[in-house]
Amino acid sequence: MLRKQNRLHIALELVTIFSFIVIGVTILTFMYYDVEMSRSYLGSLVLAIGVTELVSFLSLRDLAKLRNIPNAVAALLQMILGVILMAIDLELPTVCVVWGICNIVFLVTKVVDAGLNLIHQPFLNIIIIILCIIETIFSIFLIANSSNIQALNHHIVFIGVALLIRAVILVIEFVIHRYQKL
Numbered sequence: 001m002l003r004k005q006n007r008l009h010i011a012l013e014l015v016t017i018f019s020f021i022v023i024g025v026t027i028l029t030f031m032y033y034d035v036e037m038s039r040s041y042l043g044s045l046v047l048a049i050g051v052t053e054l055v056s057f058l059s060l061r062d063l064a065k066l067r068n069i070p071n072a073v074a075a076l077l078q079m080i081l082g083v084i085l086m087a088i089d090l091e092l093p094t095v096c097v098v099w100g101i102c103n104i105v106f107l108v109t110k111v112v113d114a115g116l117n118l119i120h121q122p123f124l125n126i127i128i129i130i131l132c133i134i135e136t137i138f139s140i141f142l143i144a145n146s147s148n149i150q151a152l153n154h155h156i157v158f159i160g161v162a163l164l165i166r167a168v169i170l171v172i173e174f175v176i177h178r179y180q181k182l
Contacts, residue, residue, distance in 0.1 A: 012058050013059045019052040020167035023045070027159060038092070039089075042096075043086030045159075047083060049078060050076070056075075057075060071113040081099070096142050097146045103135070114132070128166070135155075138158050141154070
């Protein structure tokens with residue numbers, strides 16, 4: 001039974017890594033080819049990241065610990081926000097403001113979660129905290145310049161790069177944890 005559960009955790013960790021890579025590469029490819037920004041594009045982006053964050057939560061071995069719950073709640077709320085952004089007919093500047101404000105709340109939750117788990121995985125959580133702080137700055141600029149498409153483009157490019165950085169860190173952590181068990 002333990003081996004099946006261990007395989008499930010490994011599979012979920014790999015799904016998380018590949019999801020971050022796919023989303024990050026997709027974002028950067030879309031930005032390279034100047035794909036027009038729309039609320040459905042932003043909503044699907046927010047939804048995909050929320051789903052990946054939830055899968056990341058499910059890949060943890062100790063789901064019952066309270067310190068892991070805030071990130072799972074934020075992932076669920078991020079998924080709901082993604083669906084709402086796709087479903088409700090809003091102007092792009094309004095979507096930027098809503099997404100920026102909600103993103104700051106999600107980022108604060110991720111920082112708190114990473115801070116609580118800093119002892120268990122310091123390398124990963126320090127990188128997450130740094131990326132969240134930088135993304136918070138981009139979110140503030142997005143809110144302040146919501147009518148400027150360049151602010152949105154820069155924010156999305158950073159998210160793509162941040163997801164790829166996080167994927168690389170997760171690969172390193174994955175390899176380290178597998179070799180520690182041998």
